[in-house]
Amino acid sequence: MESTKNWNEYILTRLIKISGYSAIIFVLMIFYFLLREGLPTIGEVSFVSLISSRWYPIEEYFGLLPLIGGSLIVTLGAALFAIPIGICTAVFIAEIAPRWARDLLKPLVEVLGGIPSVVLGFLGILILAPSLRRLLDLPTGLTALAGSILLGGIAIPTIVSVAEDALDAVPRSYRDAALALGATQWQTIWRVTLPAARSGVLTAIMLGIGRTIGETMAVMMVTGNAAVLPIKWNSLFLPVRTMTATIAAEMGEVAKNSTHYHVLFFIGLVLFLISLGINIAASTAVFKQHMRAERILS
Amino acid sequence: MALLDGQKELSKNPGSSDSRLVKQKLGFGCLTLTTFVTVIPIFAVVIYILIKGLPAISWSFLTSFPFDGVKQGGILPAIIGTFLLTLGTAIFSVPLGIGAAIYLSEYAPESRWTRVIRIAIINLAGIPSVVYGLFGLGMFVIFLKFGTSILAGSLTLSIMTLPVIISTSEEALRAVPQSFRVVSISIGATRWQTIRRIVLPQSLPGIITGVILGLERAAGETAPILFTAASFFLPRLPNSPLDPTMALPYHLFVISTQVPGMPVKIQYGTALVLIAFVLGMNLIATTIRSRARAHRQW
Amino acid sequence: MIKILIEHLNLQYSDGKESLRDINLEISVNAITVLFGPAGGGKSSLLRVFNRLNDLADVKLISGKVLLDDTDILDPKIDVIELRRRVGMVFARPVVLPMSIRSNLTYGLEVMGEKQETKLKEAVEKSLVQAALWEEVKDRLDEPAVSLSGGQQQRLCLARSLVLKPEVILLDEPTSGLDPISTGKVEASLQDLKQTYTIVLVPHSVQQAARMADFAAFFLQGELIEKGIGKELFINPKDKRTEDYIMGRFG
Numbered sequence: 001m002e003s004t005k006n007w008n009e010y011i012l013t014r015l016i017k018i019s020g021y022s023a024i025i026f027v028l029m030i031f032y033f034l035l036r037e038g039l040p041t042i043g044e045v046s047f048v049s050l051i052s053s054r055w056y057p058i059e060e061y062f063g064l065l066p067l068i069g070g071s072l073i074v075t076l077g078a079a080l081f082a083i084p085i086g087i088c089t090a091v092f093i094a095e096i097a098p099r100w101a102r103d104l105l106k107p108l109v110e111v112l113g114g115i116p117s118v119v120l121g122f123l124g125i126l127i128l129a130p131s132l133r134r135l136l137d138l139p140t141g142l143t144a145l146a147g148s149i150l151l152g153g154i155a156i157p158t159i160v161s162v163a164e165d166a167l168d169a170v171p172r173s174y175r176d177a178a179l180a181l182g183a184t185q186w187q188t189i190w191r192v193t194l195p196a197a198r199s200g201v202l203t204a205i206m207l208g209i210g211r212t213i214g215e216t217m218a219v220m221m222v223t224g225n226a227a228v229l230p231i232k233w234n235s236l237f238l239p240v241r242t243m244t245a246t247i248a249a250e251m252g253e254v255a256k257n258s259t260h261y262h263v264l265f266f267i268g269l270v271l272f273l274i275s276l277g278i279n280i281a282a283s284t285a286v287f288k289q290h291m292r293a294e295r296i297l298s
Numbered sequence: 299m300a301l302l303d304g305q306k307e308l309s310k311n312p313g314s315s316d317s318r319l320v321k322q323k324l325g326f327g328c329l330t331l332t333t334f335v336t337v338i339p340i341f342a343v344v345i346y347i348l349i350k351g352l353p354a355i356s357w358s359f360l361t362s363f364p365f366d367g368v369k370q371g372g373i374l375p376a377i378i379g380t381f382l383l384t385l386g387t388a389i390f391s392v393p394l395g396i397g398a399a400i401y402l403s404e405y406a407p408e409s410r411w412t413r414v415i416r417i418a419i420i421n422l423a424g425i426p427s428v429v430y431g432l433f434g435l436g437m438f439v440i441f442l443k444f445g446t447s448i449l450a451g452s453l454t455l456s457i458m459t460l461p462v463i464i465s466t467s468e469e470a471l472r473a474v475p476q477s478f479r480v481v482s483i484s485i486g487a488t489r490w491q492t493i494r495r496i497v498l499p500q501s502l503p504g505i506i507t508g509v510i511l512g513l514e515r516a517a518g519e520t521a522p523i524l525f526t527a528a529s530f531f532l533p534r535l536p537n538s539p540l541d542p543t544m545a546l547p548y549h550l551f552v553i554s555t556q557v558p559g560m561p562v563k564i565q566y567g568t569a570l571v572l573i574a575f576v577l578g579m580n581l582i583a584t585t586i587r588s589r590a591r592a593h594r595q596w
Numbered sequence: 597m598i599k600i601l602i603e604h605l606n607l608q609y610s611d612g613k614e615s616l617r618d619i620n621l622e623i624s625v626n627a628i629t630v631l632f633g634p635a636g637g638g639k640s641s642l643l644r645v646f647n648r649l650n651d652l653a654d655v656k657l658i659s660g661k662v663l664l665d666d667t668d669i670l671d672p673k674i675d676v677i678e679l680r681r682r683v684g685m686v687f688a689r690p691v692v693l694p695m696s697i698r699s700n701l702t703y704g705l706e707v708m709g710e711k712q713e714t715k716l717k718e719a720v721e722k723s724l725v726q727a728a729l730w731e732e733v734k735d736r737l738d739e740p741a742v743s744l745s746g747g748q749q750q751r752l753c754l755a756r757s758l759v760l761k762p763e764v765i766l767l768d769e770p771t772s773g774l775d776p777i778s779t780g781k782v783e784a785s786l787q788d789l790k791q792t793y794t795i796v797l798v799p800h801s802v803q804q805a806a807r808m809a810d811f812a813a814f815f816l817q818g819e820l821i822e823k824g825i826g827k828e829l830f831i832n833p834k835d836k837r838t839e840d841y842i843m844g845r846f847g
Contacts, residue, residue, distance in 0.1 A: 023418040033433050033437050084332075085335060089333045115518075216520070247431075252525065279421050482693070
């Protein structure tokens with residue numbers, strides 16, 4: 001009896017250990033497949049061609065610049081209004097809202113985060129884009145601006161929850177000390193609490209931006225999908241195309257192992273590396289936050 | 299007398315409390331406004347879709363097949379498809395995710411390898427959904443020759459859902475007081491017995507909440523299933539995991555962007571069903587979480 | 597008769613806290629041996645050596661011999677699970693498991709594989725009687741253990757450690773959070789129990805040490821300063837440091 005129990009426990013423990021390491025295996029697998037199908041691009045398309053500004057796969061033009069530019073402008077636009085709004089909302093929820101409001105708002109923001117992006121894209125097509133077209137007198141509402149607005153809406157819940165957690169984690173004693181010195185609540189928030197939560201808030205922003213860069217469906221549905229380099233002063237009001245939308249839109253039509261196929265995987269590889277970079281930066285900030293807290297408190 | 303003079307001095311201070319309080323009131327007002335900006339769209343989105351989509355909802359809409367292309371009829375196959383994909387995702391990601399969480403919380407030492415695992419998990423969490431789609435295409439559809447199938451889609455969605463399940467489950471496990479484990483060991487239980495009899499049952503509500511939230515996201519995603527499982531119009535329900543399937547998010551995407559003359563009512567109806575599915579899961583998860591908190595024995 | 601023999605025991609943790617230096621001590625059977633001294637002296641560490649609970653902590657170095665009857669419990673080859681059933685422990689804060697009163701008590705038997713209802717019921721009643729708790733809870737056995745008062749919870753923990761019929765009971769400041777009445781009840785139970793079990797107690801005050809000790813050992817910063825028969829040690833301590841501590845000149 002005892003020995004079968006020990007044997008069972010041994011197998012289970014082994015399985016659990018394997019599950020633990022599975023995350024590493026999956027990341028490596030994904031990286032491998034992206035490399036395998038994407039790297040041939042380097043052999044098939046010249047570097048000069050890759051950094052040109054024409055993306056027209058049918059005629060073998062694989063310039064990535066318009067796509068990168070599209071992702072950039074949409075992300076920047078989203079960041080511009082998502083970051084301030086997100087942080088201010090987080091401050092409100094963490095520092096100012098009474099208990100009952102907090103208990104209402106936190107789940108509410110989570111709900112927003114749970115709305116599928118395809119639904120937001122859907123509303124974008126039917127409501128946002130036509131409104132933008134009428135309001136700003138544009139030829140079409142399917143523009144980078146529409147994409148930015150939707151992406152901002154998607155990034156805000158992430159920024160709010162992570163930043164709110166970070167603000168919540170600031171020890172009471174910091175606020176009490178500031179208030180005891182005669183500061184108003186407002187001054188305390190901006191001069192003491194927020195700086196103390198700095199790395200957590202930074203993490204929130206990075207994670208929000210990460211979600212923005214990686215978003216596919218919403219942007220694909222409202223940005224107009226024109227692979228044009230967005231460097232004009234009014235590019236925000238023109239259609240663009242992001243890297244993610246390109247993959248999603250064109251993958252269905254490519255022949256396997258064609259150059260186009262390899263380039264799309266290459267774009268995927270680039271996206272993978274970008275998100276890797278952002279996440280490593282974000283997690284280093286989190287680690288730093290722990291170490292800082294330990295240093296201060298000891 | 300000196301004391302009284304001093305008190306008078308304090309209230310005559312430049313930058314007096316009056317102007318600071320005014321500034322504070324203004325600032326608080328701004329923050330409240332910002333929060334409204336964040337919160338109102340949530341209501342707006344849900345209510346709007348509810349109003350415009352409800353007319354389309356009927357028993358036949360939910361239980362019959364589309365016909366006339368997809369311009370008439372119901373969305374049963376899409377509903378079933380989303381349900382099957384969610385089930386498939388659960389089958390793969392739940393045991394693996396909980397196992398990994400148990401490893402990280404109960405077994406793993408604070409070593410370099412454990413840090414690598416955590417970095418891997420953070421990375422999996424940040425990979426754009428369309429890149430998961432690419433990976434799924436390369437690995438499951440092509441390399442493992444599953445073809446466009448429920449199996450390929452579920453496996454892809456599982457890896458994507460893994461980080462959410464692992465992190466929420468680990469948090470739930472760690473929340474169980476360490477003293478329980480110490481007592482259990484001191485009575486002669488093994489580590490696994492302690493986990494099975496005390497730690498897991500006590501953390502189960504938190505784990506279930508995390509699982510539901512993870513599956514809710516998987517249900518709403520389009521990009522990972524674009525090339526791995528989804529098909530636009532299938533005359534029959536799938537009868538094996540190797541069949542492709544329709545799915546609600548993909549269906550919504552196609553009917554709102556690629557079907558000319560698509561009745562708007564049906565589009566909203568589909569969006570409503572998708573939101574109801576996702577938010578319903580959210581509601582269940584939140585309810586489990588708050589009820590568990592109330593009944594805790596520690 | 598000696599139940600536990602400690603020879604040249606050295607213990608160091610990775611963070612350098614609560615170390616033990618060259619401890620030589622005898623724990624007598626069927627008696628209460630009290631380990632007392634100021635905080636950080638190593639008493640809790642020594643206690644946790646007896647049931648190898650320090651395996652859970654970051655131990656850098658451990659050497660010497662600790663013989664329970666004739667087995668060296670520091671030997672890595674011994675069955676630690678079995679050891680923990682022979683040596684029971686009660687902690688400073690009452691830690692009841694998040695279950696019913698009954699389940700708290702049967703837990704130790706269930707993880708051993710005991711399934712017989714009658715045996716379990718017997719064990720529950722017997723241990724509660726020994727801990728002087730039976731009358732108070734016999735009608736509430738299926739209620740959650742957290743519904744008991746602090747003093748009752750601690751006596752439940754004592755009962756829980758008795759269920760497995762251990763040979764040695766270790767108690768680490770068991771009455772530190774309790775009111776005087778509950779403390780009295782626990783101390784009374786221990787006086788009864790010492791006739792059947794070997795008891796090692798870390799008291800939470802010098803007064804408790806003086807009340808309970810059949811044998812006593814004074815620890816200061818990881819070293820065993822003085823040991824001897826309880827009454828003699830407290831009335832006539834041989835080392836000045838012992839005397840200073842007992843008189844409250846430091847602590």
